[in-house]
Amino acid sequence: DTEVTQTPKHLVMGMTNKKSLKCEQHMGHRAMYWYKQKAKKPPELMFVYSYEKLSINESVPSRFSPECPNSSLLNLHLHALQPEDSALYLCASSHPGGGDSEQYFGPGTRLTVT
Amino acid sequence: KNEVEQSPQNLTAQEGEFITINCSYSVGISALHWLQQHPGGGIVSLFMLSSGKKKHGRLIATINIQEKHSSLHITASHPRDSAVYICAVGQGAQKLVFGQGTRLTINP
Secondary structure (H helix, E strand, O other): OOOEEEEOOEEEEOOOOEEEEEEEEOOOOOEEEEEEEOOOOOOEEEEEEEOOEEEEEOOOOOOEEEEEEEOOEEEEEEEOOOHHHOEEEEEEEEOOOHHHOOOEEOOOEEEEEO | OOOEEEEOOEEEEEOOOOEEEEEEEOOOOOEEEEEEEOOOOOEEEEEEEOOEEEEEOOEEEEEEOOOOEEEEEEOOOOHHHOEEEEEEEEOOOOOEEEOOOEEEEEEO
């Protein structure tokens, strides 16, 4: 199984809502990533988990809260988002070998904040 | 100046043409990645290389470490190759630095 799954595919939420994005992989990867991608731009790294511990936080606002409950699951909790947070949110996983590990990406969650 | 520069930004070609996309980088790297993103979102890893050349089907990737340059070639291009191709370099600590992408359109 070389698939990274993400749910939901689409999400529309108001600025006062609380929602969560989910990501799952069963490749035995011990590094998992959240990226944010705006239209016609490359992905921007948000968070990296290595062996279920947060190893990189790219100065992301606290209204985004990541969680890695086990080695297969990665969540992104959303609260009090702004319209400018509307974007495609991509999850990826890899072996924790640094930038020389192939990353496997999920299909993304397209988020719209109204 | 971006650490990873791709050219061209946009490329339109006819089916069957030989395609070359270039990537130059200005930082030390552990590996270079070529990624493909179709409209609708999902990103697929095409190649990861740290030296020489790799081939997969009609796709060929090369890297010249001394010149800090990589190329992605597509032979016998097909409309289904239409996508955004992204070059990214690994700098350790699981971080990738991305180029701005090359939007490729292959017309039938």
